[in-house]
Amino acid sequence: MSRTASDDSVFQAIACPTRRELIARLALGESNVSALVASLSISQSAVSQQLAVLKNAGLVGERAEGRFRYYRLRAAPLAEVELWVARYRAYMERQLDALGRVLDALPDEPKPAARQKKKRRP
Amino acid sequence: MTDIRLTRDYPHPPAKLWRALTDPALIARWGMRAEGFSTVVGTRFKFFGTPNPAWRGFIECELLEAREPALLRYSWLDKPGGTVTVVSWALAPHAVGTRLTFEHLGFEGISGFLLAQLVMKPGHHKRLFQVLPALLATLD
Numbered sequence: 001m002s003r004t005a006s007d008d009s010v011f012q013a014i015a016c017p018t019r020r021e022l023i024a025r026l027a028l029g030e031s032n033v034s035a036l037v038a039s040l041s042i043s044q045s046a047v048s049q050q051l052a053v054l055k056n057a058g059l060v061g062e063r064a065e066g067r068f069r070y071y072r073l074r075a076a077p078l079a080e081v082e083l084w085v086a087r088y089r090a091y092m093e094r095q096l097d098a099l100g101r102v103l104d105a106l107p108d109e110p111k112p113a114a115r116q117k118k119k120r121r122p
Numbered sequence: 123m124t125d126i127r128l129t130r131d132y133p134h135p136p137a138k139l140w141r142a143l144t145d146p147a148l149i150a151r152w153g154m155r156a157e158g159f160s161t162v163v164g165t166r167f168k169f170f171g172t173p174n175p176a177w178r179g180f181i182e183c184e185l186l187e188a189r190e191p192a193l194l195r196y197s198w199l200d201k202p203g204g205t206v207t208v209v210s211w212a213l214a215p216h217a218v219g220t221r222l223t224f225e226h227l228g229f230e231g232i233s234g235f236l237l238a239q240l241v242m243k244p245g246h247h248k249r250l251f252q253v254l255p256a257l258l259a260t261l262d
Contacts, residue, residue, distance in 0.1 A: 088126065092224060096130045098152035099222075102142050103134045 018042055019050045023073065026060065030072040126226040133219040140191035143211050154181070161188040167196075177201065183209075198226070205229065 021040050025031065033051070037044045051071055054060035061074045132139060142148045146156045158167035165185045173179030178201065186208065187195040195210040207228040214221045 085126070088226075089128065092126070092128055092226075095153050096128060096222070096224070099139075099142060100130070100132055102148060102152045103132055103138060106134075106138060106142065106148070108135065108138055 018046060019054060022047070022050055022054060023059070026071060026073045030070050032068045032070050036071070126224075128224045130222050130224075131216055131219060132222060136191040136213045136215055136220045139213050139220050139222060140194075143194055143213075144188075144190075159185075161185065161190070161194070163188060 021042070022036065025036060025040060031039075033044060033047055036042075036047050036051075040047070042050075051060060051062075055062060059074055060071050063070050063072075142152065144159075144161050146159050149156050149159070154169040154171050156167055156169055158165065160167070163185055167183050167185070169181040169183065171177075171179055171181075182199040183196045185194075185196045187193055187210075191213055193210065193212050195208060198207045198209050199205075205228065207226060210223075210225045210227070212223040212225070214223075
């Protein structure tokens with residue numbers, strides 16, 4: 001199975017643990033920088049920097065409200081991954097089903113060994 | 123990082139599963155067509171499927187480990203410059219047959235992260251697991 005061409009640029013944005021923490025936190029709901037700083041014990045500059053990376057990768061959207069900027073996950077790239085995983089698992093389940101059918105139809109001993117046994121009999 | 127794992131019990135002995143997993147003529151009956159496959163470590167071989175716009179139609183593999191009849195492991199590259207991942211088939215005697223565990227490991231970045239969170243260990247991040255599907259359905 002192959003991932004689509006758009007995967008890699010988006011997905012490589014998440015190689016770092018801090019960005020993964022941000023993703024996990026934003027999966028719980030929209031947030032702003034100070035709330036993220038407070039809940040993740042990461043410095044404000046680190047949060048801002050990593051949010052910028054996630055924004056560039058299209059994984060996080062931003063909106064301004066009053067003095068604050070709010071950040072939220074953009075689900076499309078994530079849905080793509082989830083879809084890929086689901087399809088791959090279904091594909092492998094079908095292969096394991098087919099493997100079961102092949103096994104059921106296969107003799108327990110390889111054919112050449114069975115022939116040798118017959119020859120040895122008087 | 124563990125990414126995809128599927129387990130299945132078969133009422134057949136490990137030696138028989140080993141044949142089905144390593145004889146190219148048998149592999150082709152349940153999986154992809156293998157070309158150049160052998161259980162000699164270091165053997166480079168290919169799996170062929172149906173090409174599509176995002177995939178050239180074959181996987182490049184190298185045999186990493188073969189312990190008859192217990193473990194088969196090979197690398198997996200689905201496109202040039204892509205991430206090399208690793209497929210393994212583990213066979214263990216179980217009840218009257220064999221427990222087969224398929225694993226596909228080594229996905230990087232967010233795909234690996236999400237695979238781990240959503241597929242493998244939902245309990246570890248239960249809240250994320252519960253919230254994300256709803257989020258996926260409603261946003262963007």
